[in-house]
Amino acid sequence: MTEMLEYEDKECPKCGSKNIEVVDYFKVELLEEFESRVPDTSGYVFRLKKKVTKVYSCEVLLGCLECNHTWSCPGTVSEEEMEDDR
Numbered sequence: 001m002t003e004m005l006e007y008e009d010k011e012c013p014k015c016g017s018k019n020i021e022v023v024d025y026f027k028v029e030l031l032e033e034f035e036s037r038v039p040d041t042s043g044y045v046f047r048l049k050k051k052v053t054k055v056y057s058c059e060v061l062l063g064c065l066e067c068n069h070t071w072s073c074p075g076t077v078s079e080e081e082m083e084d085d086r
């Protein structure tokens with residue numbers, strides 16, 4: 001399973017530094033869920049796999065590497081999972 005996190009704040013609200021990192025994040029609620037079909041490249045035989053994507057809203061905890069300020073901002077996380085479809 002792969003997760004992709006996106007969040008709004010790109011700089012520290014206290015000192016304006018862009019040198020920030022994600023400390024942690026918490027999923028809040030499922031926003032949407034959709035399925036698509038993608039080629040499976042793991043074997044020699046070509047076949048399609050089902051890819052399920054779930055998008056959650058989340059609370060992102062950010063930390064500034066310059067002044068050590070921590071704060072939270074809203075974000076989204078999309079979760080992708082491949083499923084065998086036979």
Ligand SMILES: [Zn+2]
Binds near residue numbers: 012014015016017067
């Ligand atoms: Zn800062």
